[in-house]
Amino acid sequence: MRYTGLIEKYRDTLPVSDDTLIISLGEGNTPLIKLENILCEMGTHVELYIKYEGLNPTGSFKDRGMTMAVTKAVESGSRAIICASTGNTSAAAAAYAARAGIKAFVLIPEGKIALGKLAQAMIHGSTIIQIKGNFDDGMQLVKDVAEFAPVSIVNSINPYRLQGQKTAAFEIIEELGYAPNYHCLPVGNAGNITAHWMGYTEYHEMGKSDSTPIMLGYQAEGAAPFVKGARVDNPETIATAIRIGNPQSWDQALKLSKDSNGWFDCFSDKEILATQKMLTEKEGIFCEPASAISVAGALRDIKSGKIPDGSSVVCTLTGHGLKDPDTAIAQCDQSAMINVNPTLNEVKKAILDHM
Numbered sequence: 357m358r359y360t361g362l363i364e365k366y367r368d369t370l371p372v373s374d375d376t377l378i379i380s381l382g383e384g385n386t387p388l389i390k391l392e393n394i395l396c397e398m399g400t401h402v403e404l405y406i407k408y409e410g411l412n413p414t415g416s417f418k419d420r421g422m423t424m425a426v427t428k429a430v431e432s433g434s435r436a437i438i439c440a441s442t443g444n445t446s447a448a449a450a451a452y453a454a455r456a457g458i459k460a461f462v463l464i465p466e467g468k469i470a471l472g473k474l475a476q477a478m479i480h481g482s483t484i485i486q487i488k489g490n491f492d493d494g495m496q497l498v499k500d501v502a503e504f505a506p507v508s509i510v511n512s513i514n515p516y517r518l519q520g521q522k523t524a525a526f527e528i529i530e531e532l533g534y535a536p537n538y539h540c541l542p543v544g545n546a547g548n549i550t551a552h553w554m555g556y557t558e559y560h561e562m563g564k565s566d567s568t569p570i571m572l573g574y575q576a577e578g579a580a581p582f583v584k585g586a587r588v589d590n591p592e593t594i595a596t597a598i599r600i601g602n603p604q605s606w607d608q609a610l611k612l613s614k615d616s617n618g619w620f621d622c623f624s625d626k627e628i629l630a631t632q633k634m635l636t637e638k639e640g641i642f643c644e645p646a647s648a649i650s651v652a653g654a655l656r657d658i659k660s661g662k663i664p665d666g667s668s669v670v671c672t673l674t675g676h677g678l679k680d681p682d683t684a685i686a687q688c689d690q691s692a693m694i695n696v697n698p699t700l701n702e703v704k705k706a707i708l709d710h711m
C-alpha cells in the first residue's frame with residue numbers, strides 16, 4: 357500500500373493539488389492517551405490527555421511537518437534539503453529525503469545531540485555538518501548558505517512545516533469531539549505551538565469546535581527566552597531538543613500566547629527528568645526529556661489551581677524516549693540491575709529479595 361499519511365487525510369486544508377506527489381511514511385494519527393494513575397493520586401478532576409507524537413515514523417512530531425516540506429520541495433524541483441537541528445528535525449529530514457530520493461544536509465551542534473537522533477541522521481545517509489556552536493548558530497548559517505547553494509530549507513521557518521504540524525490539533529478535536537480547555541507544549545523554536553494554534557483556530561472557524569484552547573508553553577530554565585522576555589545567548593539544558601535561545605517563531609508565539617490567554621513557564625533539568633521518570637514508571641509512557649516538560653507544566657498548574665478543577669488538558673509528548681537512551685540510563689538507579697551467576701538459586705534469591 358502506498359502511504360499518503362496526513363496529507364491525504366487533510367488534503368482540503370493543506371496546500372497540495374491533485375497532481376502533487378506525496379512523500380509520506382504514514383505519519384500522524386498518533387494515540388491520545390488519558391493519564392490515569394498520576395491524576396488519581398493527585399485527587400483532581402482534571403482530565404489530562406497525552407498526544408503521543410513519539411509514535412510517528414521517525415519518533416517525533418517533526419514528521420508531520422517534514423512530509424509537507426519535502427513533498428513541496430520535490431514538487432518545486434528541489435534536489436536537496438537543508439536544516440539546522442537539535443536532533444529531531446535532522447532525523448526527520450534525513451528519513452523523508454531518503455524516501456524522496458533527494459539529498460539532505462543537516463547542521464548539528466557538536467556533542468549536543470541525543471544518540472538516537474544522531475544514529476537516524478547517519479543511517480539514512482544524510483550529510484552531517486557538525487559545528488562547534490549551538491542550534492542558533494547553525495540556524496543562522498543555514499539561512500546564509502541557502503542564498504548561495506541550491507538547497508531548500510526545511511526548518512520550521514518553511515511555512516509548509518507548520519501546515520503539516522497543525523494537523524495534530526485537528527486529530528485532537530476529532531478524537532475528543534471538542535477542543536480541550538488547555539494545550540501544553542514544550543517550546544524551543546515555537547514552531548509547534550504556533551502550528552497547533554493555527555490548527556485549533558482553523559477548525560474553530562470551520563465550525564468543527566466550539567472553542568479554542570488556552571495555549572501553555574514550557575521551557576527549560578537555562579533556555580527560556582519566552583519566560584525571560586528576551587533571547588538567550590548561551591542556552592543550556594539536558595533537554596537538548598529545546599536547547600534554543602533564539603526562537604524562530606518568536607512573534608507568532610508571543611501573539612498566540614496573548615490571544616489565547618496563555619502563559620509561558622520554565623523548569624529545571626532536575627524537574628524535567630523527574631517528570632520523565634514519573635511518566636515511565638506510573639503510566640508506562642516513555643518520552644524524551646524535552647517532551648516531559650509539557651506534563652511537568654500541566655501538573656504544576658493543576659496543583660496551583662491555575663488550571664481549574666474540571667478542565668480538559670492535552671499535553672503533547674513531542675519525541676520518543678528511545679531518542680535519548682544515554683539520559684534515560686544515567687538517571688536510573690543502577691542498583692536496579694542485579695548481577696548474579698546463572699544458577700537457579702541465585703536467580704530465585706534475586707526475585708525473592710526484590711518482591
Ligand code: AN7
Pocket residue numbers: 416440441442443444445446512542543544545546547548549597598644646647674675
Ligand atoms: C522533542 O529538531 O528544534 O518549539 O531542530 O525535538 O517547534 O521548536 C526540535 C524541537 C520539542 C520544540 N520537543 O519544538 C530540532 C528542534 C522536541 C523537539 C521541540 C523540539 P519547537
